[in-house]
Amino acid sequence: MARPHRAEAPPGGRIAEFEQVYRAHVRDVTAYFARRTRDPQNVADLTADTFVRAITSFAAFDPARGSPRGWLLGIARHVFARYCEGVSRGRDAAARLAGWRELDVDEAAELVVRIDAERSGRALLDGMAELSQADRDVIELVDIAGMDRGEAAVALGISPGAMRIRLFRARGRLRKVVGENHG
Structure with missing residues (x-):
């Protein structure tokens, strides 16, 4: 019995749209994680986790509600929160390690450069530690x-x-905290 002919997806479509979103914002998401961890492997893994979650929910993304960048950084916040919960409790450490692939030298060097570039952002985040979440x-x-x-x-x-x-x-509270620490 002959198989029915399946219509090919039009060139572009949602896959091409997601690829454009990825290419336009992967640096923003990587920088977000580079400000939070000094480990290039963690930066790479958290970035990948963010885009896995993004691609699985891209069909529900509504540009009328906000920009792709805002949407992705919202996902990144949740990914990082879950990561921190797992680290603080120490659970699933073996499962996370088993799923890592080792970065090659060039990938690790590139992430180290990005992490260094975000050093001032990390310093500011460290100074904000006295503020509420x-x-x-x-x-x-x-x-x-x-x-x-x-x-x-x-x-x-x-x-x-x-x-x-x-x-x-929040800005007022931060000015007060910075003033008290430097005054």
Whole structure:
């Protein structure tokens, strides 16, 4: 019995669209993780995990609700939070290690350069340690990652008005903390 002819997907489509999103924002996602860990292997793995989650949910992505960058950094926040939970509890360490592939020398060197480039961002994050998590999140997304307030609101799942108020208050608290530590 002859197989029915399947229509080929049109050139481009959602796959090409996701590839464009990936190419446009992979550096932003990598930089996000490079500010949080000095280990190139962790940066590579967390970046890959973010894009695996992104590709599996890309069909639900709605550009009307926010930019691809904001959407990806929102996913990256969740990936990093889950990673931190796993590390702090010490569970699944063997499973994570078993799934790693060793980076070749060029890949590791490139990530080391990126991590070094994010050193000032890491220093700022270290200085923000006295702030609440909510304050750190808004400052990091807007002031460090360079997102506009609307994108950051989408990434955090809050309204633009709440974002504006939260950012204003967080910046004030940070100025106070920095002033106390350097005054």
